[in-house]
Amino acid sequence: MLTLSSYYPAGGRAEHEIKIINIKPTERADVLTAMAKLPYASTEKPVVIYSQTLANGEKEYRTVSAKCPHQGADISGDELKADGNVYCSLHRRPICIFSEYNHAYLTEKRADEFYIVKSYQ
Numbered sequence: 259m260l261t262l263s264s265y266y267p268a269g270g271r272a273e274h275e276i277k278i279i280n281i282k283p284t285e286r287a288d289v290l291t292a293m294a295k296l297p298y299a300s301t302e303k304p305v306v307i308y309s310q311t312l313a314n315g316e317k318e319y320r321t322v323s324a325k326c327p328h329q330g331a332d333i334s335g336d337e338l339k340a341d342g343n344v345y346c347s348l349h350r351r352p353i354c355i356f357s358e359y360n361h362a363y364l365t366e367k368r369a370d371e372f373y374i375v376k377s378y379q
């Protein structure tokens with residue numbers, strides 16, 4: 259569970275809505291793995307969807323690439339820590355999900371489907 263007194267808005271920007279496919283549960287109730295064609299990617303790649311429950315009781319979902327931006331290790335098995343970061347198991351660098359400077363994409367759940375939200379007009 260996050261211990262941040264407030265969390266930062268999703269920093270990732272998408273020019274259009276992106277459907278996330280191949281959703282799979284993990285051992286953790288707040289983490290899903292899937293595939294999506296993220297902005298600036300030419301093909302669909304593995305992603306991780308994290309969720310947290312907001313003060314109003316609603317869930318917020320955020321999606322990031324499953325590959326660590328440092329040297330590409332798979333972060334899908336690494337735990338989201340209370341400070342809003344996932345620490346890559348290979349070199350322990352933080353990947354911001356709910357913390358400052360994050361490039362996570364705001365994601366909506368509609369029925370059983372997930373979409374990265376369009377963030378441009």
Ligand code: FES
Nearest residue numbers: 326328329346349
């Ligand atoms: S590959 Fe993730 S910190 Fe180096």
